[in-house]
Amino acid sequence: MIIRTPALTDLPALRTLERAAGEAFRALGMPQIADDEPPSLAELTAYQHAGRALAAYEDPDRTPADATRSGTGNGTGAAPWAGPGPGQPIAYLLWTPVDGCTHIDQVSVHPQHAHRRIGRALIDHAERAGGAAPLTLTTFTDVPWNAPYYTRLGFHILTDTALTPGLRAIRTHEASMGLDRWPRVCMRRDPGHTDSRA
Numbered sequence: 001m002i003i004r005t006p007a008l009t010d011l012p013a014l015r016t017l018e019r020a021a022g023e024a025f026r027a028l029g030m031p032q033i034a035d036d037e038p039p040s041l042a043e044l045t046a047y048q049h050a051g052r053a054l055a056a057y058e059d060p061d062r063t064p065a066d067a068t069r070s071g072t073g074n075g076t077g078a079a080p081w082a083g084p085g086p087g088q089p090i091a092y093l094l095w096t097p098v099d100g101c102t103h104i105d106q107v108s109v110h111p112q113h114a115h116r117r118i119g120r121a122l123i124d125h126a127e128r129a130g131g132a133a134p135l136t137l138t139t140f141t142d143v144p145w146n147a148p149y150y151t152r153l154g155f156h157i158l159t160d161t162a163l164t165p166g167l168r169a170i171r172t173h174e175a176s177m178g179l180d181r182w183p184r185v186c187m188r189r190d191p192g193h194t195d196s197r198a
Contacts, residue, residue, distance in 0.1 A: 001056055001057070001058065001059055001116075001118065001121065002056070002057045002058075002059055003054055003055070003056050003057075003121060003122060003125050004054070004055065004057070005048060005051060005053055005054065005055070006048060006053055006054075006055035006089055006092065008045065008048060010055060010088065010089055011041055011044040011045060011048065012041065013088045013089055014038070014039075014044055014055065014089060014092050015038040015039070015041070015044070017089060017090070017091070017092065017108060017110050018038035018039070018092075018106075018108050019038060020110055020111055020112075021108040021109060021110060021111060022034045022035075022036060022038075022108075023111070024111060024145070025143070028143060030143075030182065032178065032181075039094070039106065044094075047094045047096075051129075052094060052095050052096060052129075053092065053093070053094055054092060054093045054094075054095075054122055054125055054126060054129070055089035055091065055092040055093075056089060056090050056091040056092070056109075056118050056121065056122055057087065057088070057089055057090065058090060060087070090109070090110050090112075090113040090118065091107075091108060091109040091110060091113060091118045091119065091122060092106075092107070092108060092122070093106065093107040093108075093119075093122040093123065093125075093126055094106045094107075095126050095129075095130065097130070097133075098136060098164070098166035098167065098170070099164035099165065099166040099167065100133060100134075101130075101133050101134045101135065101136045101164075101188070102126055102127065102129070102130030102131075102133050102134070102135050102136070103135075103136045103137065103166070103167075103170070104123065104126060104135060104136070104137040105137075107119055107122055107123060107137075119149075120153055123135065123153060127189075127191070132191050133191070134188050134189060134190050134191065135155070135188065135189040136158075136167060136186060136187065136188045136189075137150065137155070137186070137187055138167075138170060138171060138174060138184060138185070138186050138187070139184065139185065139187060140182055140183065140184055141182075141183035141184060141185050142182070142183055143182075147185060147187065150187050150189075151187075153189065153193075154189045154193030155187040155188060155189040156187060156188060156189070157185045157186070157187055158185070158186040158187065158188050162188075163186055167186050170186075171184075171186065
């Protein structure tokens, strides 16, 4: 797997990827999240220009047979990039600096490439890109691939009194968009963390 800043020509594919990743929320009774509009091309371009966008790509030397042997194929020898085409991003992450922390605004993995620790790899890469700074994010409490997943990666939930002004502003904005109809929290991971490798 290769992680790098996406090219401008890859940004439309990130929007397609986000729509595919969002479909999982529909089964949880959260169709508003599934139908939420992905970041616009203008927003993605701003992240890309600032060096705060990361995308994961399949290694071009990785063959379908390799993927099947490692458990990422479908057992029939079909290519693991059946969703995104060869050379297209299979996951992405956006981040911004917030109150001295590296704040993860979005991390999404195409469902056909889930369970390969790609999200973890992107988060670890963002941590290195942000320097010796804590990571923060906001997420849904009860969605299995949200707060429970991030807990396994070494994040912990912040109490309201522990929120920085920037995080409070983010949560206020999220509430204004209706995201608080489902339980939602801020989380933080400090440098030198350990996780369960689940």
